[in-house]
Amino acid sequence: MVEFGGSTRLAYRSQYSGTRRPEPVEARSLRPAFAILSCMDAVTLTRQLIDIESISGNEAAVGNYLYGEICRLGYQSKKIPVEGDRFNVFATWPGHSNPALVFSTHMDTVPPFIPSSEDEEKIYGRGSCDAKGIIAAQIAAAERLRQQNLYVGLLFVVGEERDSLGAKIANEHAPSQCRFLVNGEPTENRLALASKGTLRVELTAKGRMAHSAYPELGESAIDKLIAALGRLRAMPLPSDPQVGPCTLNIGLIEGGRAPNVIPDYAHADLLYRLVGASEDLRKQIVSTAGEQVEVMFPLELPFLRLRTVDGLPTMIAAFTTDIPKLTNWGEPLLIGPGSIHVAHTEGEFIPKRQLHEAVEMYCKIARELVGVGLQQLG
């Protein structure tokens, strides 16, 4: 494992392949300008990024490394301070500081750190698919587009896995003419049609304790809660023809004191996956639950319908992203290589083929969305 410490920047020899790990070499002395473009492929960059630990809160080293690499390619790069030594990286090509389209993803990972390794088909390690492989694919795509005179921006943020703090700060720094944000998360290179929202609901019932031999002297909170839950389970939920049904999970029930005591308290935590706006659903939940329980809505993450591009395969993302915090960066799209099913696991990996396909995919999306306008201008 290579250690990145202090200000020493290290890089692997660019031509290595297979599972053998190369000797680290001094970056500045051996690597010519435009190294990523000419001889470093996305696989190499992915492994370099994985090997710099960047668990949420500790992104400064990977941020400095990325900042250095992107500057070396010739981009104008900006460190956007977030908190302490943490910063986002935003880069544009000189003379094109107000891009119409920006590729973005996050630099942080969940714990624990897992160093990189690879075989014929896959790159392994923490962040391989979520989202360091995506960073590499987006830089490679930006470079390829630049060769075709299409200049996109690059935004890499901190804190996605914790509280989206990097995205919140980045939202104050959006270029004024940015029309599209292509956000990268592992979707197996399929464009997300939508990302389901989350509505958390808490039900609380109160009663009066009594000896269970004389139930008429008490008032059962559990009976009230069960009746309300029964009605809510039977309540029809909205469905979207593209996105599918809104779903309900009753995730937690608690209450009562003992088998021989009429319960004075009962509580349930529910979670709805939203496929549209929540106003009507909230009203329906309150009226269906009835007056014998108290209804609270402690959290909502909104349902998002996302921009698609003709001819690309699609999916529905059930997970959350930074997109709701990046509202000033234009219309959002969501696509990236790798699978959400292996993200956050011990065996996290990214298929090399998907990594290379993602470069093509990002280029195609940018050409479809802003390429035509550029040709008209030019």
Ligand SMILES: [Zn+2]
């Ligand atoms: Zn992610």
